[in-house]
Amino acid sequence: MRYLSQRYTMPYGMQKALLTDIGTEELGHLEIVAAIVHQLTRDLTADQLVEQGFGPYYIDHTAGIWPQAAGGIPFNACEFQSKGDPITDLFEDLAAEQKARSTYDNILRVIKDPEICDPIRFLRKREIVHFQRFGEALRDLQEHLDSRNFYAFNSAFDKNGLFAASQALSDHEQATV
Ligand SMILES: [Fe+2]
Numbered sequence: 001m002r003y004l005s006q007r008y009t010m011p012y013g014m015q016k017a018l019l020t021d022i023g024t025e026e027l028g029h030l031e032i033v034a035a036i037v038h039q040l041t042r043d044l045t046a047d048q049l050v051e052q053g054f055g056p057y058y059i060d061h062t063a064g065i066w067p068q069a070a071g072g073i074p075f076n077a078c079e080f081q082s083k084g085d086p087i088t089d090l091f092e093d094l095a096a097e098q099k100a101r102s103t104y105d106n107i108l109r110v111i112k113d114p115e116i117c118d119p120i121r122f123l124r125k126r127e128i129v130h131f132q133r134f135g136e137a138l139r140d141l142q143e144h145l146d147s148r149n150f151y152a153f154n155s156a157f158d159k160n161g162l163f164a165a166s167q168a169l170s171d172h173e174q175a176t177v
Helices: 002-009 013-041 046-051 055-061 086-110 114-144 162-176
Strands: none
Touching: 002 013, 002 086, 013 086, 013 114, 046 055, 086 114
C-alpha cells in the first residue's frame, strides 16, 4: 500500500515503475504470510487458541486473518507514509525494507519449523533485493534533480524551486549566524 500510494508523485517513470512492481509483489507477500498464519491456526480449538496466547485475538476475530503487528497493534494507514516528496518517500522505503528484513531475522531466530522458515527466508531475500532496488531508484532520482536544490525542497511539489531556493538560503544564513 505504501509503494502503490507513493508511485503517483514520483517525477520519473523509473521510480513509478519500480514502486508499482514492488508494491504489487508485496501484495503477494501478504498472501504468503496470511496463508502461513491461516494454516497454523485453522484447526485450533478455542481452548488451544487461548492456551497459545491468542485469547483476545480469538474473541475479536475467531481464526480469521486480521493484520496486526506481533505486539498486537492493528494495521492502519499510519504504518506507512506517502509524503508526496520523492526523496522523503524513497528514504522511508529503504528503512521499511530493512525493518522488514530485521523482523524476518527475529522470526527466524525463534521459529524452527522448516515449513515456516523456508518461505520466511524467501521473503527476507526479497526485502534485501527491494532495498537494493530502492537505493538504485534514489541514486537515479538524485542524478536527475537540480543539484542546487538537493534535499532543500519537494521536487514533486515545488517544481520551480523558488520556495526552496529562498528557504535554503535563509536556513543557511541562520545556520551560519
Ligand atoms: Fe519489500
